[in-house]
Amino acid sequence: MNTRGLSLCLLLTISQLVGCGGSGNPIGTVNGKVTLNGEPVSEAYVMFEPVEGGRSSFGITDTDGNYQLTYMAENDGALVGEHTVRITTQRGAKRDDRGQITQPGVKEKFPPEYNTESTQQVTVESGRNEINFDVISDKK
Template sequence: MRNLLRQCSLLAIAVTTIGCGSGDIGYVEGTVKLDGQPLPNAMLEFYPQDKGGLSSGRTDANGHYELYYGREGKGAEVGEHLVQIRTAGVGDAGGDYGPTSKERIPVQYNNKSELVRKVESGRNTIDFDLESKGKIVQPPSGY
């Protein structure tokens, strides 16, 4: 009986910790602009600087986005994140992702991004005002 109780306790601990990240989740939303204009159909990816899971979001017609964190729902892990923003391969809002759109954002904001933003507990508004100055690299065909 004591052994069964111990096994059930261990199972309960394992089940409650499966899928847990490194900490708290903060809700993140904001607006992305390119040369002062809202940027529709852009994909944002937030990569935690410490261990943790990727969060991503997509801008709507007004450049507004919300981040989603795996199966946990909306948000991103609390802490510093490297941010990549791209338009290549992102279809129209409500449509499928695919190779239909070209990259409009310079590499310093995506493949060679140096954008770092901090996510805190609670609500976060993180806006991006990007400039089109810089090298724009299209992904390989068939992307």
């Protein structure tokens, strides 16, 4: 998946979170911490995609690397079952109406096996789930 594809995927996930109504599907709350080479990672997008299909869940890490997933605007958590996890820090540059860069882009800190070519699988159970990601990488 290229950068544009990953960005589109993130936008679709965010738009799903703004949806209405309760899910009716079993969900478990999910929170945890993301570290890279032992250091917490802030502003990383964490996405859980159900392997069996269905709505993805999404969260953003805080300055201490902690995240909490949201399934829908009024429901925290993720569908119960197996998920592929994607973690990314990459952002495109933001521009104003004149095309001037107002915020520079951010390069990806995580290796592809955590985002575009994710090999990360987790199981969400009903109730509370603490799922941490301690990533070791030599990616510069």
